Amino acid sequence: xxxxxxxxxxxxxxxxxxxxxxxxxxxxxxxxxxxxxxxxxxxxxxxxxxxxxxxxxxxxxxxxxxxxxxxxxxxxxxxxxxxxxxxxxxxxxxxxxxxxxxxxxxxxxxxxxxxxxxxxxxxxxxxxxxxxxxxxxxx
Amino acid sequence: xxxxxxxxxxxxxxxxxxxxxxxxxxxxxxxxxxxxxxxxxxxxxxxxxxxxxxxxxxxxxxxxxxxxxxxxxxxxxxxxxxxxxxxxxxxxxxxxxxxxxxxxxxxxxxxxxxxxxxxxxxxxxxxxxxxxxxxxxxxxxxxxxxxxxxxxxxxxxxxxxxxxxxxxxxxxxxxxxxxxxxxxxxxxxxxxxxxxxxxxxxxxxxxxxxxxxxxxxxxxxxxxxxxxxxxxxxxxxxxxxxxxxxxxxxxxxxxxxxxxxxxxxxxxxxxxxxxxxxxxxxxxxxxxxxxxxxxxxxxxxxxxx
Numbered sequence: 001x002x003x004x005x006x007x008x009x010x011x012x013x014x015x016x017x018x019x020x021x022x023x024x025x026x027x028x029x030x031x032x033x034x035x036x037x038x039x040x041x042x043x044x045x046x047x048x049x050x051x052x053x054x055x056x057x058x059x060x061x062x063x064x065x066x067x068x069x070x071x072x073x074x075x076x077x078x079x080x081x082x083x084x085x086x087x088x089x090x091x092x093x094x095x096x097x098x099x100x101x102x103x104x105x106x107x108x109x110x111x112x113x114x115x116x117x118x119x120x121x122x123x124x125x126x127x128x129x130x131x132x133x134x135x136x137x138x139x
Numbered sequence: 140x141x142x143x144x145x146x147x148x149x150x151x152x153x154x155x156x157x158x159x160x161x162x163x164x165x166x167x168x169x170x171x172x173x174x175x176x177x178x179x180x181x182x183x184x185x186x187x188x189x190x191x192x193x194x195x196x197x198x199x200x201x202x203x204x205x206x207x208x209x210x211x212x213x214x215x216x217x218x219x220x221x222x223x224x225x226x227x228x229x230x231x232x233x234x235x236x237x238x239x240x241x242x243x244x245x246x247x248x249x250x251x252x253x254x255x256x257x258x259x260x261x262x263x264x265x266x267x268x269x270x271x272x273x274x275x276x277x278x279x280x281x282x283x284x285x286x287x288x289x290x291x292x293x294x295x296x297x298x299x300x301x302x303x304x305x306x307x308x309x310x311x312x313x314x315x316x317x318x319x320x321x322x323x324x325x326x327x328x329x330x331x332x333x334x335x336x337x338x339x340x341x342x343x344x345x346x347x348x349x350x351x352x353x354x355x356x357x358x359x360x361x362x363x364x365x366x367x368x369x370x371x372x373x374x375x376x377x378x379x380x381x382x383x384x385x386x387x388x389x390x391x392x393x394x395x396x397x398x399x400x401x402x403x404x405x406x407x408x409x410x411x412x413x414x415x416x417x418x419x420x421x422x423x424x425x426x427x428x429x430x431x432x433x434x435x436x437x438x439x440x441x442x443x444x
Binding site for chain 1: 300
C-alpha cells in the first residue's frame with residue numbers, strides 16, 4: 001500500500017534532481033532543512049527519528065542530498081522524509097514535508113476492532129510494519 | 140561539422156571582466172594570473188566540448204595554492220570562486236574559509252560530524268583550507284586529522300560537481316604533506332605557486348591600500364615607505380602584503396595621535412587634508428628603521444654577554 005503523506009505523495013517518486021530543486025527552493029526562502037526517518041508510517045506518528053541536526057547553514061541543495069544519501073545507506077528500507085522549517089515569527093512550523101524514500105514492501109494498515117460497553121465497537125488502525133520490531137526494514 | 144561560439148560562452152559568463160579586474164586589483168603575481176587565465180580558458184573550452192557532447196565528466200577543479208604569507212592566496216581564492224561561478228562550475232560561488240580547528244574534533248567521534256558540517260556548508264561553492272598541512276600530524280598516529288583527510292578525500296572524489304576544494308599553505312610544508320598523502324595530491328588538478336612580491340610591487344600595494352583607506356602619502360612619506368619596505372624585507376617574520384597592511388595601520392595610529400595633539404594643543408584646527416595625509420614622520424617613527432626585531436635581539440644577546 002503506497003503511503004500518501006505530505007507533499008508530492010500522489011506523484012511518482014521524486015528523482016534526486018527534483019529533491020535538490022525542492023531543497024534549493026526551501027533554502028532560498030531561508031528555511032532550515034531536516035531529514036527524518038521511521039519504520040512506522042502511521043499518520044499520527046509525528047515522532048520520526050532525526051537524521052542528524054537540521055541544516056541551518058547550508059547554501060546549496062547538494063548538502064541535503066549528501067545527507068539523504070548517507071541516511072539511505074544507513075536505513076535503506078525505511079521511510080525517509082525531508083522537512084523544511086520556517087522560523088518566521090508567527091509561522092514557526094514545518095512548511096514543507098515530503099517522503100523521499102520508501103521500503104520495498106509497504107504492508108499497509110490493519111483495522112482493529114475493540115468491543116466496548118453495550119454493543120459499541122471502537123475502531124483504530126495499526127500499521128502492519130510495526131508488528132515486527134524494527135518493522136520490515138531488515139528484510 | 141557543428142561549430143560552437145566560444146566568444147558567446149565568454150560574453151555570457153562575463154569572464155573577461157573578472158580577469159581584467161584581477162589584473163587591475165592585484166599587483167604583480169604574473170605567473171599566478173597567467174595560470175588563472177589558462178584555467179579559465181580550459182574551463183571555457185571544456186564547457187564548449189560539453190555542449191558538443193565531446194566531454195561528459197566535469198573536469199577536476201580542486202586546487203592547491205602555495206606561497207609565503209601575505210602573497211594573496213585568499214584574495215585569489217575569492218576571485219577563483221567568482222570565475223568558477225560565472226562559468227557554472229559551482230552553483231552558488233561562496234567561499235568557506237577554514238583551518239584545522241574547524242575540521243578536526245577534540246575527541247573520538249567528533250571529527251566526522253564536524254568535517255561533514257563544514258563540507259555541507261561549502262557545497263555549491265569553494266572550500267578554502269588554509270595551512271592544510273596541519274591536518275596531518277605524523278608525530279601522532281592517533282591524531283584525528285587523518286580522519287578529516289579521509290572524509291575530505293571521499294567528498295572531493297564523489298561530490299566533484301558540488302564543491303571545489305582549495306588547499307593553501309607554505310610550499311615546502313605542502314609538498315611534505317602531499318608526499319605523505321598521495322591520495323590528496325592525485326586529486327588536485329591545479330598547483331599554483333605564489334611568488335614573493337618585489338620591493339617596487341610592495342610600494343605599489345602600499346599606495347593602493349592607502350587610497351582604499353581614503354588616506355594619501357605626501358612625497359616624503361612615499362619615499363620613507365619605500366625605504367621602510369627595503370628594511371622590513373630583510374627582517375624576520377616578513378609577511379609580504381600583510382606586513383605592509385600592519386605597517387600602515389600603525390602609521391595611521393601615529394598619524395591620529397599627531398593630529399590629535401595638534402588639535403588638543405589648540406595651536407591650529409586640523410583641515411581635511413591634515414586628517415587624510417600620512418607624512419614622512421608617521422612612517423619614520425617605526426622601529427623598523429632602527430633595525431627592528433633584529434636590533435632588539437642583538438641588543439638582548441649583547442646584554443646577556
